[in-house]
Amino acid sequence: MADRVxxxxxxxxxxxxxxxxxxxxxxxxPFPATKAQVYNANRPAYRPQPYHDRRRRSFCCSCFLWxxxxxxxxxxxxxxxxGVLYLLYRPHRPSFSLTSLKIxxxxxxxxxxxxxxxxxxxxxxxxxxxxxxxxxxxxILVTSNGVNLGAGEFPAFTHGGKNTTVLKTxxxxxxxxxxxxxxxxxxxxxxxxxxxxxxxxxIGSMKSKKVGIRVKCSGIKxxxxxxxxxxxxxxxxxxxxxxxRIKIWKWTVG
Numbered sequence: 001m002a003d004r005v006x007x008x009x010x011x012x013x014x015x016x017x018x019x020x021x022x023x024x025x026x027x028x029x030p031f032p033a034t035k036a037q038v039y040n041a042n043r044p045a046y047r048p049q050p051y052h053d054r055r056r057r058s059f060c061c062s063c064f065l066w067x068x069x070x071x072x073x074x075x076x077x078x079x080x081x082x083g084v085l086y087l088l089y090r091p092h093r094p095s096f097s098l099t100s101l102k103i104x105x106x107x108x109x110x111x112x113x114x115x116x117x118x119x120x121x122x123x124x125x126x127x128x129x130x131x132x133x134x135x136x137x138x139x140i141l142v143t144s145n146g147v148n149l150g151a152g153e154f155p156a157f158t159h160g161g162k163n164t165t166v167l168k169t170x171x172x173x174x175x176x177x178x179x180x181x182x183x184x185x186x187x188x189x190x191x192x193x194x195x196x197x198x199x200x201x202x203i204g205s206m207k208s209k210k211v212g213i214r215v216k217c218s219g220i221k222x223x224x225x226x227x228x229x230x231x232x233x234x235x236x237x238x239x240x241x242x243x244x245r246i247k248i249w250k251w252t253v254g
Contacts, residue, residue: 091201092127094159096215096240098193099123099166101142101233106149106224112180116150118142118171119230120193122240126159131203133159136210138197142171144189145182149173154195191220191233212245 098121105117120140126133138154150171159165183189195215201208217240222233 090128091131091203093242093244094133094199095125095127096195096217096242097123097125098217098220098235098238098240101191101193101220101222101235102230103222103225103233104230108178108180108183112178113175114149114173114178114183115175116171116173118150118152120152120169120171122154122167122195124159124165124167126161126163126165129161131161131201134200134202134207135159136198138167138195140169140171141194141196143192143194147178147182148176149178149191154197186224188221188223191222193217193220214243214245216241216243 100119100121102119103116104119105115107115109115120142135154135157137156140152140154141148142150150173152169152171154167154169157165157167194217197213198210199213200210217238219237219239220233220235223231225231
């Protein structure tokens with residue numbers, strides 16, 4: 001018995017009929033898929049960071065953390081030590097008061113050159129029982145309306161606990177050029193006195209570093225002497241303020 005042969009449909013436009021069975025068959029990608037289709041060739045390749053960079057970053061973070069912690073611990077210890085010292089010794093600033101100021105000479109020339117002589121007495125008190133102040137030489141300046149009238153110095157001294165010390169010196173201006181307009185035709189001058197020095201604080205066997213201190217005395221009025229008769233300044237209303245001058249890097253606070 002002879003086999004039957006079934007004829008196939010002829011191709012249309014050169015494309016076999018089997019290829020047209022599904023309209024999207026020709027558009028489907030070939031199988032199997034390429035690596036570019038699987039991993040998306042447009043995405044940048046992953047490059048892991050070197051291991052030593054991560055270790056370096058971790059080391060820097062650890063150093064910063066421990067440094068910060070150490071600073072905090074030191075600040076806490078310093079605050080605790082200061083609190084203990086304050087409770088034990090109850091420190092107070094030294095006080096200064098103007099005892100007397102005598103003008104023995106005051107001559108202003110026509111060319112605004114000043115020759116003057118002041119006798120100054122200052123009383124210093126240490127109200128602390130167990131604290132000693134060790135002073136450097138004290139520089140003194142007397143002014144009126146911003147004009148320098150004379151300068152001098154107290155010698156260095158040690159101020160023991162619960163002690164009162166009387167300091168005496170002369171303030172002199174030897175022909176210094178000044179602003180004569182601020183001084184001429186004035187019979188009564190407002191005076192201002194400044195004392196500048198550095199001081200160490202001694203508590204028991206401990207000594208601090210030197211700290212700047214400035215004393216400002218105001219409320220002083222004086223009449224100018226006539227001839228050879230000296231005049232005494234009015235100091236009943238004089239007030240002296242003590243300021244600490246703490247230096248932080250290039251700046252002075254106080």
